[in-house]
Amino acid sequence: MTPTSPNVGLLDERLHCPWPECGTTFSIGRPQDCERHAGSQHLPYQFFCPIPSCLWRGGRKDEFTAHLKKCHPGITCEPGVIYNIKMILDFIKDGVPVRTAEQYALDFVAERALELGKEEEWEDRCGRREKMAPSPCLCDEI
Numbered sequence: 001m002t003p004t005s006p007n008v009g010l011l012d013e014r015l016h017c018p019w020p021e022c023g024t025t026f027s028i029g030r031p032q033d034c035e036r037h038a039g040s041q042h043l044p045y046q047f048f049c050p051i052p053s054c055l056w057r058g059g060r061k062d063e064f065t066a067h068l069k070k071c072h073p074g075i076t077c078e079p080g081v082i083y084n085i086k087m088i089l090d091f092i093k094d095g096v097p098v099r100t101a102e103q104y105a106l107d108f109v110a111e112r113a114l115e116l117g118k119e120e121e122w123e124d125r126c127g128r129r130e131k132m133a134p135s136p137c138l139c140d141e142i
Helices: 030-043 062-070 085-093 096-116
Strands: 014-016 023-029
Touching: 014 030, 023 030, 030 085, 085 096
Parallel strands: none
Antiparallel strands: 014 023
């Protein structure tokens, strides 16, 4: 039988989280869900608050928006970006082992901390010691 629509059969196909210990799957039509999952569950936090005295770091823009409203009412700004999560996920898609790509992300965090003069504040390069990481992260091994 020939499918009449390009979407026929796609419901059975799933994207799989590349972290071997995870097992989470995502709709093939929503790859951004996999990216958001990796950033909030497995990789070091990619965003930081650009307010100089603030130590907030997080994995999602919506978390940053909530942080701004709660801690810096009246201020409007974009979150600072520590590293490009899409680049890390592209490394994995291109065959770089997950743990190696994760180490690249940690190295990017260390480099950005140095650029911003936040080496001490970002000593926890993953940014998750205050909030327990829901699944194993290379950061826990450092």
